Amino acid sequence: xxxxxxxxxxxxxxxxxxxxxxxxxxxxxxxxxxxxxxxxxxxxxxxxxxxxxxxxxxxxxxxxxxxxxxxxxxxxxxxxxxxxxxxxxxxxxxxxxxxxxxxxxxxxxxxxxxxxxxxxxxxxxxxxxxxxxxxxxxxxxxxxxxxxxxxxxxxxxxxxxxxxxxxxxxxxxxxxxxxxxxxxxxxxxxxxxxxxxxxxxxxxxxxxxxxxxxxxxxxxxxxxxxxxxxxxxxxxxxxxxxxxxxxxxxxxxxxxxxxxxxxxxxxxxxxxxxxxxxxxxxxxxxxxxxxxxxxx
Amino acid sequence: xxxxxxxxxxxxxxxxxxxxxxxxxxxxxxxxxxxxxxxxxxxxxxxxxxxxxxxxxxxxxxxxxxxxxxxxxxxxxxxxxxxxxxxxxxxxxxxxxxxxxxxxxxxxxxxxxxxxxxxxxxxxxxxxxxxxxxxxxxxxxxxxxxxxxxxxxxxxxxxxxxxxxxxxxxxxxxxxxxxxxxxxxxxxxxxxxxxxxxxxxxxxxxxxxxxxxxxxxxxxxxxxxxxxxxxxxxxxxxxxxxxxxxxxxxxxxxxxxxxxxxxxxxxxxxxxxxxxxxxxxxxxxxxxxxxxxxxx
Numbered sequence: 120x121x122x123x124x125x126x127x128x129x130x131x132x133x134x135x136x137x138x139x140x141x142x143x144x145x146x147x148x149x150x151x152x153x154x155x156x157x158x159x160x161x162x163x164x165x166x167x168x169x170x171x172x173x174x175x176x177x178x179x180x181x182x183x184x185x186x187x188x189x190x191x192x193x194x195x196x197x198x199x200x201x202x203x204x205x206x207x208x209x210x211x212x213x214x215x216x217x218x219x220x221x222x223x224x225x226x227x228x229x230x231x232x233x234x235x236x237x238x239x240x241x242x243x244x245x246x247x248x249x250x251x252x253x254x255x256x257x258x259x260x261x262x263x264x265x266x267x268x269x270x271x272x273x274x275x276x277x278x279x280x281x282x283x284x285x286x287x288x289x290x291x292x293x294x295x296x297x298x299x300x301x302x303x304x305x306x307x308x309x310x311x312x313x314x315x316x317x318x319x320x321x322x323x324x325x326x327x328x329x330x331x332x333x334x335x336x337x338x339x340x341x342x343x344x345x346x347x348x349x350x351x352x353x354x355x356x357x358x359x360x361x362x363x364x365x366x367x368x369x370x371x372x373x374x375x376x377x378x379x380x381x382x383x384x385x386x387x388x389x390x391x392x393x394x395x396x397x398x399x400x401x402x403x404x405x406x407x408x409x410x411x412x413x414x415x
Numbered sequence: 416x417x418x419x420x421x422x423x424x425x426x427x428x429x430x431x432x433x434x435x436x437x438x439x440x441x442x443x444x445x446x447x448x449x450x451x452x453x454x455x456x457x458x459x460x461x462x463x464x465x466x467x468x469x470x471x472x473x474x475x476x477x478x479x480x481x482x483x484x485x486x487x488x489x490x491x492x493x494x495x496x497x498x499x500x501x502x503x504x505x506x507x508x509x510x511x512x513x514x515x516x517x518x519x520x521x522x523x524x525x526x527x528x529x530x531x532x533x534x535x536x537x538x539x540x541x542x543x544x545x546x547x548x549x550x551x552x553x554x555x556x557x558x559x560x561x562x563x564x565x566x567x568x569x570x571x572x573x574x575x576x577x578x579x580x581x582x583x584x585x586x587x588x589x590x591x592x593x594x595x596x597x598x599x600x601x602x603x604x605x606x607x608x609x610x611x612x613x614x615x616x617x618x619x620x621x622x623x624x625x626x627x628x629x630x631x632x633x634x635x636x637x638x639x640x641x642x643x644x645x646x647x648x649x650x651x652x653x654x655x656x657x658x659x660x661x662x663x664x665x666x667x668x669x670x671x672x673x674x675x676x677x678x679x680x681x682x683x684x685x686x687x688x689x690x691x692x693x694x695x696x697x698x699x700x701x702x703x704x705x706x707x708x709x710x711x
Binding site: 297298299300301302303326327328329330332333335336337356359361362363367370373374375376377378379380406407408410411412413 | 593594595596597598599622623624625626628629631632633652655657658659663666669670671672673674675676702703704706707708709
């Protein structure tokens with residue numbers, strides 16, 4: 120049975136985009152419960168400006184307090200060398216850097232050009248290598264940008280190659296605004312695969328227009344075996360109030376396990392976590408699976 | 416560019432499962448607006464027991480009042496000869512019959528065995544043929560049954576063949592409870608294709624567990640070119656309060672048109688219709704696309 124690697128983003132990409140900041144204890148409980156449900160990679164926090172991203176201000180404390188069993192990694196965002204040093208001091212085992220395939224988005228999101236961001240990432244990844252810390256890369260807007268519209272596939276491939284050369288073990292290609300459609304997504308991964316081993320690629324689809332699961336399965340068919348998602352669809356969409364954000368992990372697990380693939384995740388436990396954390400955030404779970412089973 | 420045939424079910428399968436019955440005028444306006452948006456096949460009503468399905472009680476009046484331009488067909492359900500006669504008197508151009516691939520579901524849904532239902536349908540389809548009225552077939556529960564669980568693929572194939580032999584121009588295979596997952600859906604269509612021309616098959620997926628669009632695209636890749644869906648995701652799920660029902664047409668059109676396929680439907684107009692009709696029903700549209708664009 121094919122094994123699928125799930126990267127659970129709820130505690131970081133998810134909570135970072137929720138209005139209600141959660142206390143450390145709730146975040147720790149969330150991560151511990153996700154570990155118990157079987158996830159092997161759980162994004163645990165971000166070492167970024169606490170002024171800009173107050174939801175992630177206590178990431179060091181979270182890292183210090185969670186259970187960290189062998190075989191489970193807890194990537195944290197570290198976009199620059201200061202963030203990296205803080206992540207290292209907090210005992211991070213894996214850091215993540217995030218580039219954008221769109222120049223305008225890079226300027227507006229991290230206030231520097233793509234090129235400048237890449238040289239910052241090189242410093243971070245070099246330092247991590249020396250410290251025996253692994254690096255994961257994200258490239259955002261691979262299927263479209265909220266400011267520029269179309270994004271060049273050659274830029275996506277170039278950035279992916281550069282981040283791999285710098286030492287990232289895997290690059291997550293992100294449809295940040297969810298505008299990708301299945302056949303566009305297929306065209307992209309086929310182009311990427313022609314230059315980069317598919318084992319190095321993770322799929323990261325947002326469900327803004329309901330396409331995320333369909334796109335994930337198209338990539339699965341093209342050989343991608345790693346997917347990012349967020350329990351309960353945590354996070355929403357920062358570009359459109361009320362719109363869906365990250366693909367809900369429950370819906371992904373339902374589709375994969377129901378297709379006979381092995382995610383290592385216990386769906387029943389995951390649904391319990393989804394109900395609980397959405398209650399903590401005072402909202403409904405953005406997952407079809409959890410909504411359907413909740414009503415029973 | 417590949418043409419995709421969409422069968423819009425909102426005015427029938429959708430409204431039939433909404434609690435709030437709508438007046439004739441609203442139904443007529445809904446169908447007329449769907450015609451204007453470019454749909455070529457719009458399910459317009461059902462000639463069934465008004466006691467059991469009060470939402471469809473005025474289907475004859477609806478058929479009489481809508482605009483019916485050339486090239487657009489308006490199937491109506493006619494499960495037995497009495498229903499057929501009423502449909503014919505109301506000027507129906509196409510009727511639809513619905514069998515279940517599950518014996519228990521057939522008993523509970525239409526109070527007869529699969530075999531009995533098939534002989535009723537034969538009478539209906541024979542009469543329709545004589546009157547120059549086309550017949551469409553549905554087979555429900557093709558990927559699972561709420562009562563029996565697993566459903567036999569050979570039953571699905573057998574019923575499909577029988578309905579085609581009786582004279583149906585197309586059979587819609589329905590995942591009525593939305594339990595299908597992409598690789599299970601692929602297995603089914605491959606088995607079906609091995610015995611039946613794929614041009615005769617339509618895909619009808621419910622979004623109960625968020626799998627409907629992914630399943631539709633898997634079938635598209637296998638050669639299916641006709642899909643059923645419901646504007647605004649009208650209808651919900653009769654088996655689980657609060658759960659998603661029919662695939663929302665907006666999300667399907669977004670995926671297909673965004674993939675460079677031709678649905679003949681104007682997405683902007685469709686979103687307007689979705690907003691309007693969900694307002695009439697006093698509910699939120701169950702479409703990611705409409706939710707995302709509503710917030711702008």
